Amino acid sequence: MNAAGRARLDRMPEWGALAVHHAESTGTHLRELFAADPGRAERLTVRAGDLHIDYSRNLVTDETLRLLRELARATDVAGLRDAMFTGERINTTEDRAVLHTALRTPSDAVVAVAGEGTNVVPAVHTVLTKMQVFADRVRSGDWRGHTGSRIRTVVNIGIGGSDLGPAMAYEALRAYSDRGLAVRFVSNVDGADLYEAVHDLDPAETLFVVASKTFTTIETITNATSAKEWLLAGLGVPAGDESAVARHFVAVSTNAAKVAEFGIDTDNMFEFWDWVGGRYSFDSAIGLALMTAIGPDNFREMLAGFHLIDDHFRSAPPEENAPLLLGLLGVWYGGFHGARSHAVLPYSHYLGRFTAYLQQLDMESNGKSVDRQGRPVDWQTGPVVWGTPGTNGQHAYYQLLHQGTQLVPADLIGFARPVSGMPAGPAGHHDLLMANLFAQGQALAFGKTSEEVRAEGVAEELVPHRTFPGNRPTTTILAPELTPSVLGQLVALYEHKVFVQGAIWDIDSFDQWGVELGKVLAKQVEPALTEGAEVPGLDASTAALVARYRELRGR
Numbered sequence: 301m302n303a304a305g306r307a308r309l310d311r312m313p314e315w316g317a318l319a320v321h322h323a324e325s326t327g328t329h330l331r332e333l334f335a336a337d338p339g340r341a342e343r344l345t346v347r348a349g350d351l352h353i354d355y356s357r358n359l360v361t362d363e364t365l366r367l368l369r370e371l372a373r374a375t376d377v378a379g380l381r382d383a384m385f386t387g388e389r390i391n392t393t394e395d396r397a398v399l400h401t402a403l404r405t406p407s408d409a410v411v412a413v414a415g416e417g418t419n420v421v422p423a424v425h426t427v428l429t430k431m432q433v434f435a436d437r438v439r440s441g442d443w444r445g446h447t448g449s450r451i452r453t454v455v456n457i458g459i460g461g462s463d464l465g466p467a468m469a470y471e472a473l474r475a476y477s478d479r480g481l482a483v484r485f486v487s488n489v490d491g492a493d494l495y496e497a498v499h500d501l502d503p504a505e506t507l508f509v510v511a512s513k514t515f516t517t518i519e520t521i522t523n524a525t526s527a528k529e530w531l532l533a534g535l536g537v538p539a540g541d542e543s544a545v546a547r548h549f550v551a552v553s554t555n556a557a558k559v560a561e562f563g564i565d566t567d568n569m570f571e572f573w574d575w576v577g578g579r580y581s582f583d584s585a586i587g588l589a590l591m592t593a594i595g596p597d598n599f600r601e602m603l604a605g606f607h608l609i610d611d612h613f614r615s616a617p618p619e620e621n622a623p624l625l626l627g628l629l630g631v632w633y634g635g636f637h638g639a640r641s642h643a644v645l646p647y648s649h650y651l652g653r654f655t656a657y658l659q660q661l662d663m664e665s666n667g668k669s670v671d672r673q674g675r676p677v678d679w680q681t682g683p684v685v686w687g688t689p690g691t692n693g694q695h696a697y698y699q700l701l702h703q704g705t706q707l708v709p710a711d712l713i714g715f716a717r718p719v720s721g722m723p724a725g726p727a728g729h730h731d732l733l734m735a736n737l738f739a740q741g742q743a744l745a746f747g748k749t750s751e752e753v754r755a756e757g758v759a760e761e762l763v764p765h766r767t768f769p770g771n772r773p774t775t776t777i778l779a780p781e782l783t784p785s786v787l788g789q790l791v792a793l794y795e796h797k798v799f800v801q802g803a804i805w806d807i808d809s810f811d812q813w814g815v816e817l818g819k820v821l822a823k824q825v826e827p828a829l830t831e832g833a834e835v836p837g838l839d840a841s842t843a844a845l846v847a848r849y850r851e852l853r854g855r
């Protein structure tokens with residue numbers, strides 16, 4: 301996909317039309333929009349798979365939506381989408397195809413990287429089958445540790461996309477997991493993370509999944525090396541005997557050579573490919589620990605959920621295309637309303653890590669400030685994504701959402717039923733949880749006028765404090781239940797929303813050069829900490845901090 305001919309976003313007539321429209325419509329309150337249009341709630345609702353998405357409480361009219369769709373047409377979102385699905389090398393700065401959608405296609409699909417011609421789908425399904433065999437063996441107790449013990453705990457070692465996805469999904473699908481088999485996740489190079497994950501485990505019953513696309517990530521290799529030492533010491537095997545590693549370590553990677561170098565038999569390696577970006581990878585073999593926890597059938601159901609939304613994104617008309625609409629709303633708020641952040645507020649304890657997962661998906665994808673040709677952009681790109689599950693956030697930061705000076709568009713995510721087969725807690729909890737979700741959307745949109753406050757007899761000097769301006773936009777995503785399929789649908793929805801925004805902003809959403817500098821500098825600085833080495837080019841502030849650090853360490 302060559303975007304060289306594309307006009308600059310802010311010089312497109314469609315962008316200009318939105319700017320004019322914004323100037324004309326600004327100040328119109330959601331109260332007025334709803335009062336003037338009784339069909340609004342019903343009309344501004346879209347269905348994608350099992351997801352019912354109400355976007356009526358956004359600061360838009362039918363005209364705004366029409367103009368936004370015009371912008372999507374002018375920026376050829378559909379063309380880039382089709383290029384992605386058909387294996388074009390749309391990650392231009394890394395010259396890579398972007399084919400995470402091939403990870404969830406049925407086995408009879410045909411998808412090839414442009415210019416290579418090989419159908420990637422058979423390899424995807426071969427790895428899925430290999431994962432299934434492994435997961436079943438661990439779950440059934442057929443896979444034994446070095447001493448013959450059954451595996452009781454799987455520890456996933458990875459970071460970023462090799463951690464956040466499976467860790468989030470494991471929490472989300474806890475109710476579907478084998479409760480006799482624990483899965484823990486280690487990511488931070490802070491030794492406390494590994495220590496806390498393993499200190500109470502029996503090495504004979506512990507299996508490590510080392511998950512790293514590159515197998516060169518310093519945090520992961522450091523943790524995996526220490527885990528290997530912990531295992532061998534704990535098993536009490538003779539020094540130099542590493543034969544136990546084969547029963548206690550498997551790897552997930554694209555880099556067989558590095559896996560072998562680390563000492564893991566490549567028979568115990570689960571492959572994926574460079575056309576799967578790290579943050580788009582948990583439905584690849586990166587989901588191995590997850591599949592082991594929830595079982596292959598649930599994992600495949602989750603993949604089917606992803607695929608459902610892939611199909612929706614490819615085929616639904618613009619007016620009904622959920623990822624397109626959500627992406628456009630974000631462009632509207634960032635580009636014209638000055639919104640700098642976006643809150644994702646799941647009303648589900650099981651989605652406790654969902655927003656952390658989305659932070660990488662969104663911010664590593666769209667935290668860019670040059671366009672695809674390398675020119676600085678003059679428009680706002682990705683927002684800060686943040687949030688935690690309701691109702692906890694309500695008693696912490698919702699104050700700012702309701703009465704602060706910033707506009708923070710928010711997604712409220714909830715489920716009609718608590719997860720089946722789980723005790724829903726004492727009677728009434730779920731209804732109360734959902735009542736809070738619905739109430740927050742209402743309060744944010746419609747607020748409480750000073751007249752309403754006065755009518756309650758509130759003292760005049762307190763009226764301003766107790767007035768809620770409202771007009772704070774939310775999108776509500778309601779699904780029947782948090783099943784594996786619904787989780788897949790939700791993640792795919794956000795993946796494609798992020799894609800739409802990157803396409804409109806004309807940035808490469810699939811590279812992550814911005815994380816490189818810190819990695820390089822950390823490697824340079826480390827010898828200064830440990831050996832007091834002279835590091836050329838160290839700035840004065842860093843040099844002074846390093847000196848103080850060494851002093852405190854008694855070095």
Ligand code: F6P
Nearest residue numbers: 460461462512513514517578815
């Ligand atoms: O540093 C960023 C990053 O490259 C992410 O994009 C990636 O998910 C993470 O590091 C982990 O990389 P790997 O899977 O290669 O260890």
